[in-house]
Amino acid sequence: MARGxxxxxxxxxxxxxxxVMVGLGFHCIAGAQEPVTVLLSEDGGAYAEFATYLSDALxxxxxxxxxxxxxxxxxxxxxxxxxRGNHGQVVxxxxxxxxxxxxxxPPNVPVLNVLVPRANFRxxxxxxxxxxxxxxxxxxxxxxxxxxxxxxxxxxxxxRRVGILLGKDSADLSANLLAAAREALMVxxxxxxxxxxxxxxxxxxxxxxxxALLAVPDATIYNRSNITTILLTSYRAxxxxxxxxPSYVKAGALAAVFSHPWQIAQQVAEIIQNLPTSGGLPxxxxxxxxxxxxxxQVRTSLELSMDDEVQLLQKLKxxxxxxx
Numbered sequence: 319m320a321r322g323x324x325x326x327x328x329x330x331x332x333x334x335x336x337x338v339m340v341g342l343g344f345h346c347i348a349g350a351q352e353p354v355t356v357l358l359s360e361d362g363g364a365y366a367e368f369a370t371y372l373s374d375a376l377x378x379x380x381x382x383x384x385x386x387x388x389x390x391x392x393x394x395x396x397x398x399x400x401x402r403g404n405h406g407q408v409v410x411x412x413x414x415x416x417x418x419x420x421x422x423x424p425p426n427v428p429v430l431n432v433l434v435p436r437a438n439f440r441x442x443x444x445x446x447x448x449x450x451x452x453x454x455x456x457x458x459x460x461x462x463x464x465x466x467x468x469x470x471x472x473x474x475x476x477x478r479r480v481g482i483l484l485g486k487d488s489a490d491l492s493a494n495l496l497a498a499a500r501e502a503l504m505v506x507x508x509x510x511x512x513x514x515x516x517x518x519x520x521x522x523x524x525x526x527x528x529x530a531l532l533a534v535p536d537a538t539i540y541n542r543s544n545i546t547t548i549l550l551t552s553y554r555a556x557x558x559x560x561x562x563x564p565s566y567v568k569a570g571a572l573a574a575v576f577s578h579p580w581q582i583a584q585q586v587a588e589i590i591q592n593l594p595t596s597g598g599l600p601x602x603x604x605x606x607x608x609x610x611x612x613x614x615q616v617r618t619s620l621e622l623s624m625d626d627e628v629q630l631l632q633k634l635k636x637x638x639x640x641x642x
Contacts, residue, residue, distance in 0.1 A: 353386030353406040354590060357420065359413030361391050368412055368433060368579035375587035382591050392416050407597055410586060414438050421446040421455065428599045430589065431457040432582055435535035437488040439602065453598035458585055461535050461562055462575050463604040464498035466634055468532075470575045470610065471504070471560055473633050474624045477529020478504045481557070483520060483548075485511045485538035495534075511539050517547065525555040533561045533571070545569060558620055567611040572620070574611050575634060581607035610634065 356372060358365040369389045376385040388406070392415055408428045411420045417431040421442050431439060436459045442448070448455045471480055482495055492508055499506035507527050509520040517539065525531070531552050533540050540548070540562075549570040552559050558572035567574045585606045589599070610631045617624060625633070 353388055354408050354410055355406050356387060356389045356410045356412060357416045358389065358391045359411075359415035359417075364433060364579045365412045368583050371580040371583035372410070372586055375583055376590065385590060392419055407593065408590060408599070410590075417457075418442060421448055425451060425454045428454050428597055429456075430586065430599055431455070432586055433460050433579070435460050435487075436602075436604075437491055437534075437536065440490065441487065452601050456599040457602040458582055458589070459602065459604050460577075460582075461604075462577070462608060464495060465502060465637060466575055466604075466608070467560065467562075468498060468502040468504055469634055469637055470573060470630060471530045471532065472502060473630055474560075474573055474612075475530050475558060475622060479527060479529045480504055480506050481524040481528030481531045482506055482508045482534060483511050483517075483524065483531075483536075483539050484508055484534060485536040487538055488534050488536040491534065513538075514544065517544055518551065521548065521551045525552060525557050528557050530572075531557050531559045533559060533566060535562055540566075553616075553619075556620060558616065558622070564609075564611045567613045570613065570616060572613055572616045572622070573630070575608055576611070577605035577608045581605065581609070608634070 354376070356369050358369060369387075373387045373389065376387055378384045386406070406427075408430055409420060411417045411429055411431045412433055414434050417429075417434050417439065420429045420431070425448070434457055439457045439459065443455065468480065472478070480499060484492060484495075489510065495508065496506050507524055509524045511517050511520050531548075533548075545566070546569075549559060553570065559566070559570070561567055561569075561571035561574040561576075563574060563576050582605060593599070608631075610627045612624075612627050612630070624630075
C-alpha cells in the first residue's frame with residue numbers, strides 16, 4: 319500500500335512538472351536537475367546552433383543526469399521580464415547583446431556568458447560594477463587564449479614577429495598580448511586604430527615589421543567594411559593574416575584556431591553538470607575544445623611550407639591547459 323502511495327505521489331509530481339514546465343517553455347525531463355535558461359541575443363545562426371547542441375548535451379541521452387533547458391530570445395518585453403521570475407539554476411547568455419542585458423539586471427541568478435569576446439566581457443564587468451562577482455557573472459570566451467593563437471603562428475610561418483591591430487574595444491589587451499608574445503619567444507608589434515581613417519596608415523606602419531598579422535575580435539577594426547582592405551593590404555605585403563573564425567579563413571586569412579558552437583556547448587554543459595550546490599560559477603575561461611582551419615590557396619600563393627590542419631591541431635593540443 320505504501321509503495322502504491324509513493325508511485326501515485328510520483329505520478330502527481332510528474333504531472334505537475336509537465337503542467338508547470340510546459341507552461342514556462344521548458345523541455346520537461348523526469349528526474350532532471352533545476353533547469354537553465356538560455357538567452358539568445360538573436361534568433362538563428364551560431365546562437366541557435368549553440369542552443370540546440372546545449373539542449374542535446376544536457377538532455378536524457380547525454381549519459382549524465384538530465385537538465386531541462388529553456389531557450390528564449392532577447393526582445394524589449396523579454397528584457398523587462400528578465401529582472402523578475404525564476405530562471406532556474408543559471409542563465410546562459412549567448413552573445414554580446416544578451417550579456418549586456420543580463421549585466422544590467424540585479425544579480426539574483428548566476429549568469430554564464432558565451433560566444434562573447436574577452437575584451438567585451440572585461441569592459442562590461444567594469445562598467446557595470448560586476449568585477450568582484452565572477453561566481454555570479456562569468457564567461458566562456460569566444461576567442462582563444464593567446465598562447466594557443468601564437469603557437470599556431472609559430473607552427474605555420476618561419477618568422478617570429480607578429481603584428482596586432484587594437485581598437486577602442488581591445489586597447490586594454492595590449493599588456494597581456496605583449497606578455498604572451500614574450501612567453502612564446504615572439505616579438506609583438508601593436509598599432510592602435512582610433513577610427514576607420516587610421517586603419518590603412520596603421521597597417522602600413524605595422525606590416526614591414528611583421529611576419530604575421532594576428533586578428534583580435536574588435537568590431538571597430540575587423541568588420542564587414544574593413545576586412546577586404548585588411549586582407550588585400552596584408553596579402554600584398556606577403557604577411558599572412560591569422561583570423562579568429564572559419565569565416566576569416568574562407569575570406570582569405572591563412573589560418574585560424576577557433577571553437578565551433580558545439581564545442582562551446584560541450585564545455586558549458588560540463589560546467590553546468592558540475593556546478594556546486596552553492597551554484598557558484600567558475601572564473602571566466604577560454605575555450606577548452608577547438609579546431610583549426612587552413613586556407614590552402616593562400617598557403618600556396620605565399621609559398622609556405624607548413625603542416626596541415628590535423629597536424630597543427632595536434633600540436634596545439636599539446637600545449638599546457640589545452641583540452642582534448
